[in-house]
Amino acid sequence: MNVLFRSLRVTIDSRFYRQVSVSMIRRTQIKKVLCVAEKNDAAKGIAEIMSNGSSRRREGYSVYNKIYEYEYHLFGQNVTVSMTSVSGHLLSLEFKAPFQKWHSCNPVLLFDAEVEKYCPENFTPIKRTLEREVRQCQALVIWTDCDREGENIGFEVIDVCKAVKPNIQVFRARFSEITPNSIRRACETLTEPDVNVSDAVDVRQELDLRIGASFTRFQTLRLQKIFPESLSDQLISYGSCQFPTLGFVVERFKAIQAFVPETFFKIKVVHEPNEEESVEFSWKRHRLFNHTACLVLYQMCMEDPMAKVISVTSKPKSKWRPLPLDTVELEKLASRKLRISAKETMKIAEKLYTQGFISYPRTETNMFPQNLNLTTLVEQQTQDNEWGNFAQRILESGGPTPRNGNKSDQAHPPIHPTKYTNSLQGNEKRLYEFIVRHFLACCSKDAQGQEVTVEIEIAEERFSASGLTIIARNYLEVYPYDKWYNKVIPLYTADTTFQPTAIEMVEGQTSPPQLLTEADLISLMEKHGIGTDATHADHIETIKSRMYVGLTADQRFLPGELGMGLVEGYNSMGYEMSKPDLRAELEADLKLVSEGRKDKASVLSYHVAKYKAVFIESVRKAKKLDEALSNYLGPAQEITEQEQGEM
Amino acid sequence: MSVGEVQVTQAWLRSQWHIQVPHAWLDACVNWIKEEADSEPVPQSLLNQRVLEQWLLTDLRDLSHPVLPERISEAQKTELTSCYSLQMDSLLDVSQPAYTQLQRIRGTDCSNDQVSAVTPETQRPWEAKPTRMLMLQLTDGVQSLEGMEYRPIPTLSTNLPPGTKLQLVGPIVVRLGVLLLKAENVKVLGGEVEQLLEIYSQSRVLSGTLGLPEENHPEDEELDD
Ligand SMILES: [Mg+2]
Numbered sequence: 098m099n100v101l102f103r104s105l106r107v108t109i110d111s112r113f114y115r116q117v118s119v120s121m122i123r124r125t126q127i128k129k130v131l132c133v134a135e136k137n138d139a140a141k142g143i144a145e146i147m148s149n150g151s152s153r154r155r156e157g158y159s160v161y162n163k164i165y166e167y168e169y170h171l172f173g174q175n176v177t178v179s180m181t182s183v184s185g186h187l188l189s190l191e192f193k194a195p196f197q198k199w200h201s202c203n204p205v206l207l208f209d210a211e212v213e214k215y216c217p218e219n220f221t222p223i224k225r226t227l228e229r230e231v232r233q234c235q236a237l238v239i240w241t242d243c244d245r246e247g248e249n250i251g252f253e254v255i256d257v258c259k260a261v262k263p264n265i266q267v268f269r270a271r272f273s274e275i276t277p278n279s280i281r282r283a284c285e286t287l288t289e290p291d292v293n294v295s296d297a298v299d300v301r302q303e304l305d306l307r308i309g310a311s312f313t314r315f316q317t318l319r320l321q322k323i324f325p326e327s328l329s330d331q332l333i334s335y336g337s338c339q340f341p342t343l344g345f346v347v348e349r350f351k352a353i354q355a356f357v358p359e360t361f362f363k364i365k366v367v368h369e370p371n372e373e374e375s376v377e378f379s380w381k382r383h384r385l386f387n388h389t390a391c392l393v394l395y396q397m398c399m400e401d402p403m404a405k406v407i408s409v410t411s412k413p414k415s416k417w418r419p420l421p422l423d424t425v426e427l428e429k430l431a432s433r434k435l436r437i438s439a440k441e442t443m444k445i446a447e448k449l450y451t452q453g454f455i456s457y458p459r460t461e462t463n464m465f466p467q468n469l470n471l472t473t474l475v476e477q478q479t480q481d482n483e484w485g486n487f488a489q490r491i492l493e494s495g496g497p498t499p500r501n502g503n504k505s506d507q508a509h510p511p512i513h514p515t516k517y518t519n520s521l522q523g524n525e526k527r528l529y530e531f532i533v534r535h536f537l538a539c540c541s542k543d544a545q546g547q548e549v550t551v552e553i554e555i556a557e558e559r560f561s562a563s564g565l566t567i568i569a570r571n572y573l574e575v576y577p578y579d580k581w582y583n584k585v586i587p588l589y590t591a592d593t594t595f596q597p598t599a600i601e602m603v604e605g606q607t608s609p610p611q612l613l614t615e616a617d618l619i620s621l622m623e624k625h626g627i628g629t630d631a632t633h634a635d636h637i638e639t640i641k642s643r644m645y646v647g648l649t650a651d652q653r654f655l656p657g658e659l660g661m662g663l664v665e666g667y668n669s670m671g672y673e674m675s676k677p678d679l680r681a682e683l684e685a686d687l688k689l690v691s692e693g694r695k696d697k698a699s700v701l702s703y704h705v706a707k708y709k710a711v712f713i714e715s716v717r718k719a720k721k722l723d724e725a726l727s728n729y730l731g732p733a734q735e736i737t738e739q740e741q742g743e744m
Numbered sequence: 745m746s747v748g749e750v751q752v753t754q755a756w757l758r759s760q761w762h763i764q765v766p767h768a769w770l771d772a773c774v775n776w777i778k779e780e781a782d783s784e785p786v787p788q789s790l791l792n793q794r795v796l797e798q799w800l801l802t803d804l805r806d807l808s809h810p811v812l813p814e815r816i817s818e819a820q821k822t823e824l825t826s827c828y829s830l831q832m833d834s835l836l837d838v839s840q841p842a843y844t845q846l847q848r849i850r851g852t853d854c855s856n857d858q859v860s861a862v863t864p865e866t867q868r869p870w871e872a873k874p875t876r877m878l879m880l881q882l883t884d885g886v887q888s889l890e891g892m893e894y895r896p897i898p899t900l901s902t903n904l905p906p907g908t909k910l911q912l913v914g915p916i917v918v919r920l921g922v923l924l925l926k927a928e929n930v931k932v933l934g935g936e937v938e939q940l941l942e943i944y945s946q947s948r949v950l951s952g953t954l955g956l957p958e959e960n961h962p963e964d965e966e967l968d969d
Contacts (some may be wrong), residue, residue: 349857352856352857357843357956359841359954361841381875382839382874382877383874384839385877386838386841387838387879389890389920389922390838390877390892390922392920393920393922
């Protein structure tokens with residue numbers, strides 16, 4: 098069956114490409130089905146929908162992961178369902194025992210040392226529940242989140258279950274939201290788990306382990322010895338996503354340090370035709386970085402200061418409603434508009450998702466699929482006191498007309514509300530409100546205005562001013578996160594002249610770029626392919642928690658001394674370890690593995706070899722790291738040959 | 745060498761090119777061209793061309809032959825009405841920050857600097873890309889002055905080598921000692937001055953404007969190694 102289905106994988110709608118035919122299942126009588134979700138909340142929500150609220154709750158070995166039991170019509174027959182959950186990954190990857198201790202081996206060996214998956218102690222109760230439950234079942238349905246990690250977690254569940262019940266039939270439920278329609282459709286279109294997607298996660302895990310452990314051990318052991326006063330107790334972790342992320346922060350900081358401000362000059366024309374009205378015309382030359390040049394032109398204007406109106410043009414101008422929300426946009430907008438960090442945003446979004454309030458928040462899609470009934474979703478929101486009327490007006494004026502982007506991950510729709518609620522509090526409430534307002538804004542119309550531009554000439558120098566009249570606010574009424582203001586300017590007629598109230602020569606200074614905000618950092622990670630939309634927030638959190646970077650009062654990233662030293666040290670070795678290229682190539686290969694276009698083993702061995710070469714070179718040039726850090730942490734401690742050998 | 749030949753060349757330079765040179769230089773130049781020709785006869789038209797080529801490659805300071813009206817660079821407001829062939833030592837675009845230009849030249853401009861999650865305010869087209877304004881450092885060999893690109897002059901660019909010779913065609917407005925140049929006022933004659941190539945390179949001019957030390961030339965670094 099595996100082979101047959103996998104050869105079919107190049108279809109457009111991958112959600113349904115491996116639908117399992119009913120006839121194949123009938124061969125073994127299925128009476129009892131084990132369903133496993135990614136988290137207890139999700140299991141509970143799905144069970145509630147499938148059982149119409151009539152599921153029975155049992156305890157498992159893990160106090161956090163309950164078992165929900167109910168009858169359901171599946172595979173064309175009535176079956177008993179046990180719905181339970183894991184808590185994210187059930188298994189971990191670790192080096193085999195001889196290599197686990199920090200001093201057990203030269204870190205370079207970690208690129209080739211044997212690794213194994215094992216179940217950490219705090220997860221064994223979950224494992225035992227699965228083993229006990231699956232014995233009585235004929236089928237296993239994987240209900241983990243429908244993304245790469247979820248697929249991999251699914252295979253962990255499958256491995257655990259197959260170990261005790263090798264002939265269990267395995268199915269995959271695919272869904273993007275925990276709503277009745279979506280869950281029912283998932284049950285009707287069960288597919289096979291996708292091993293390619295899971296493989297991509299295996300490759301990433303193994304590379305992260307080998308690269309992370311080798312570099313982390315190497316740099317921690319060395320630097321603790323060399324800078325005992327500042328680093329003796331510090332874990333100096335390395336990760337192939339962490340470092341490029343840190344690199345962006347350092348790069349921006351250095352760009353600011355290197356910046357040289359320059360003085361510029363410009364001519365400003367002010368016209369106040371009467372007591373109420375005032376308008377400032379800006380110079381078409383914008384600004385000049387030469388005092389004399391500007392002064393020459395200014396003098397010419399002053400000698401002949403009559404302004405002639407060259408043209409008055411009026412044209413419609415619209416402000417576009419937002420695109421459907423994908424993960425990266427959600428993180429960026431929440432960070433900017435709500436001041437909620439990406440990490441926190443994703444935590445809340447995930448909770449809203451498991452409670453059925455919003456669709457799956459990890460998505461790269463910014464266009465609504467044809468089959469999504471937007472009208473129903475808008476209807477749900479009409480009962481709200483604040484945006485209900487707006488939702489109602491969408492329905493009354495022709496229904497939802499979403500603006501669409503052009504990205505689709507073929508798995509999940511854009512993030513949207515799936516259920517109305519007014520029972521949330523704090524940031525959960527704020528984020529839900531944002532997602533609803535964004536959705537309604539996207540489904541409504543662009544704001545419309547009329548822009549008037551007046552162009553004038555004084556002594557053959559051109560200036561212009563423009564005014565804006567907002568005609569219809571449309572989406573802006575429900576979307577307070579965007580601003581658009583009327584700007585009134587006096588009425589001018591072409592070919593007339595007037596005497597400006599003031600002509601001034603003003604000066605200013607160029608300013609450096611600003612430190613990165615979290616939203617900027619996510620943009621950079623996305624631009625360079627560092628991590629995935631699902632992991633951006635985690636990498637940012639890591640460099641914060643390692644104290645490689647800190648946050649300024651206005652929530653911008655500032656590199657710390659350790660962070661600066663590490664990036665400079667590695668940069669000076671000539672290897673671009675804090676640059677995004679190495680990791681971006683890996684990320685691209687992972688995508689190919691997940692699409693079945695590259696094979697797991699060869700991608701793994703290629704990248705292991707590549708990073709191993711970098712590692713060996715880094716060890717050889719380790720003194721550069723000491724040198725760079727000593728600029729920040731004080732003089733390096735001399736270490737003996739023997740100590741060096743032990744590292 | 746016949747006196748006639750030299751006079752013909754001098755008249756040709758003056759009438760065709762508005763170039764004025766001292767007698768002594770022209771005599772020496774013609775002599776040198778003839779020596780180079782190794783007693784082959786040099787026809788007048790070829791001689792003219794060779795002299796012009798030499799002039800284009802000469803630093804006019806070496807000729808000490810003033811052609812511009814006296815103290816023109818101190819004039820508050822006047823006009824140049826005739827034609828002058830001058831030397832341009834350097835030029836600088838003053839419509840954009842020198843820092844940005846220097847980064848571009850050094851290849852250190854980093855597109856990441858521009859990344860910001862905030863979609864930029866809709867910029868008016870001329871704000872996004874202001875009209876270039878070059879400031880030219882000009883000399884007739886004795887007197888130095890500046891010229892500004894008052895209206896776009898497509899024949900000028902920052903790629904022109906230091907020491908390029910220009911023909912300026914009046915009438916040209918002069919204010920605060922600066923020539924206000926338009927396309928019809930400027931003809932690029934060409935040439936360069938070898939000794940100036942390094943000191944007036946764009947990179948040096950920009951660093952100087954910013955008060956930054958000039959980065960080591962790559963070849964110098966290799967020597968150090
Ligand atoms: Mg997940």
